[in-house]
Amino acid sequence: MERNRWYKDMVFYQVWPRSFKDGDGDGMGDLLGVYEKLDYIKSLGCDGIWFSPIYPSPGADGGYDIADYMDIAPEFGGMEAFKKVLEGAHQRGMKIVMDLVVNHTSDEHEWFQKSRQRIEPYTDYYIWRPAREDGKLPNNWDSFFEGKAWQWDDVRGEYYLHLFAVKQPDLNMDNPLVREEVKKILRFWLDMGVDGFREDVITYISKKEGLPDDHIMPASKGMTHYNHGPHVHEYLQEFKEEVLDHYDCFTIAEAPLVSPKKALEYIDEEQGQLDMMIQFQCVSADCFLSDYYPMKFSLRRMKKAFSDWQYKLENKAWNSLYIENHDHPRIVSRYGSEAFQKESAKMLAAMYLFQKGTPFVYQGQEIGMTNWRPDSIEKYRDVQTIWNYHNTALNKTEEQRLQRQWRSARDSARTPVQWSDEKNAGFTTAETPWIEVNENYTQINVAQQEADPDSVLNFYRKAIALRKKLRCVRHGVYQEYFHASDKLYMYSMTEESQKILVVCSFSDQETKFPTPKDFDMDKAQLILCNYPDPKKNTLHPYECKVYLWK
Ligand code: NOJ
Numbered sequence: 001m002e003r004n005r006w007y008k009d010m011v012f013y014q015v016w017p018r019s020f021k022d023g024d025g026d027g028m029g030d031l032l033g034v035y036e037k038l039d040y041i042k043s044l045g046c047d048g049i050w051f052s053p054i055y056p057s058p059g060a061d062g063g064y065d066i067a068d069y070m071d072i073a074p075e076f077g078g079m080e081a082f083k084k085v086l087e088g089a090h091q092r093g094m095k096i097v098m099d100l101v102v103n104h105t106s107d108e109h110e111w112f113q114k115s116r117q118r119i120e121p122y123t124d125y126y127i128w129r130p131a132r133e134d135g136k137l138p139n140n141w142d143s144f145f146e147g148k149a150w151q152w153d154d155v156r157g158e159y160y161l162h163l164f165a166v167k168q169p170d171l172n173m174d175n176p177l178v179r180e181e182v183k184k185i186l187r188f189w190l191d192m193g194v195d196g197f198r199e200d201v202i203t204y205i206s207k208k209e210g211l212p213d214d215h216i217m218p219a220s221k222g223m224t225h226y227n228h229g230p231h232v233h234e235y236l237q238e239f240k241e242e243v244l245d246h247y248d249c250f251t252i253a254e255a256p257l258v259s260p261k262k263a264l265e266y267i268d269e270e271q272g273q274l275d276m277m278i279q280f281q282c283v284s285a286d287c288f289l290s291d292y293y294p295m296k297f298s299l300r301r302m303k304k305a306f307s308d309w310q311y312k313l314e315n316k317a318w319n320s321l322y323i324e325n326h327d328h329p330r331i332v333s334r335y336g337s338e339a340f341q342k343e344s345a346k347m348l349a350a351m352y353l354f355q356k357g358t359p360f361v362y363q364g365q366e367i368g369m370t371n372w373r374p375d376s377i378e379k380y381r382d383v384q385t386i387w388n389y390h391n392t393a394l395n396k397t398e399e400q401r402l403q404r405q406w407r408s409a410r411d412s413a414r415t416p417v418q419w420s421d422e423k424n425a426g427f428t429t430a431e432t433p434w435i436e437v438n439e440n441y442t443q444i445n446v447a448q449q450e451a452d453p454d455s456v457l458n459f460y461r462k463a464i465a466l467r468k469k470l471r472c473v474r475h476g477v478y479q480e481y482f483h484a485s486d487k488l489y490m491y492s493m494t495e496e497s498q499k500i501l502v503v504c505s506f507s508d509q510e511t512k513f514p515t516p517k518d519f520d521m522d523k524a525q526l527i528l529c530n531y532p533d534p535k536k537n538t539l540h541p542y543e544c545k546v547y548l549w550k
Pocket of ligand 1: 064
């Protein structure tokens, strides 16, 4: 039976719960806060919410270190609050997507506690290895967050593998019992009524047999042997056939270092095991491998990323579209301009919202939040940032070392959503929020933007509403123009007689506006623009225009 792929008509909003809205006044965001804001999320035109993890967790990696997969953290309001949010969302016709994090657990998960004591059946739930004969680590792999990927455990007398933080031991997915656990987790949430899963680093779950040294990767050593590992498709197929196919749900896979061609092995609509993919190329136009290796922003690199995915998935698979999430600094501070905060935030919205795929909007993106720049490392909360600060660039000055974090840290985009110009940006009634509020909250906040018809927030609403009306966005074909330009990004979406042209300037100067051949601009209707006085042949700094022919 042909699936009703309803997610193709939707726009999702990502909630990173710690910083969204504090409902109970303890300084940390929670589900009560989300419940209060369901109408707000809906008012953006969003049809669903993806929740970054809300399970019980010691919080070593912002909740991506899960201690119990079948419960909701008490600090977020527990299961009762979750059910209220789920019901409230469904009543409003909105979907709920959970984060499925099964490459690793928390070291405080019961499975790990039993595994380290060799209590059956948990003994082989994780990837344990003795030291090498020469006393060295089991292999040369790196973790992403805290040095090498191996941690010695005194209880068990062996090393365990952790591709992320020390407190995030990797599960042994080759063990059929672990895969049964994953299926149980999936069924548990689906039976409760959730509508889909965002699958965390899912391409890492199968490690190459023998865990050989990696002599290829220049950094993040090991990736050669676990990204798209030997059994990944087999395991994903098992989850699909045994569970996912029996529910009306969808999946979106997070996949670092994946090309569109490789992605098709996972998300081809005929043969894939998953529905969409979160690729990283679109957020790598100003860095190499990860935000921690910054480079100058290259518009051509960004355009190539978006275009490649549009062209190569056409007719075969469905794109997910995003420019921000909890793992990357704020997009205005990266691809846009803080000096043109309002203009560039709107331009970046138009830049991706009219492409083919399912868009995701990350909390705060819709008001154009910018990077946080704390004056001391003590203020950071993210494990990756803290490790990097203390272990890299030690020969640089304090200021240079902090600047590096401002540019690269995930916390740059994890400060509380700026709801108003009240104390703590209206995020919490507590004296002190769990992480500092960005000091620009008096200028950039939801309340002020609600009242301003010309705000970034209202631009998002307009753009999303337009997107939903245009058949050519959902059903059309993408074409890019002037790809060599380092100032303009221009593309069209065409479906039979309906066509749009999206024009975006990435320049802080006035720029010439050439029109592509075959576009009769006299017949075009300008349906969206971020300036009140658009000109015919020139673009203002960071101007965007969307033209329609019908
Ligand atoms: C990807 C998540 O998005 C990120 O926040 C997390 O730290 C890692 N996976 C590990 O779970």
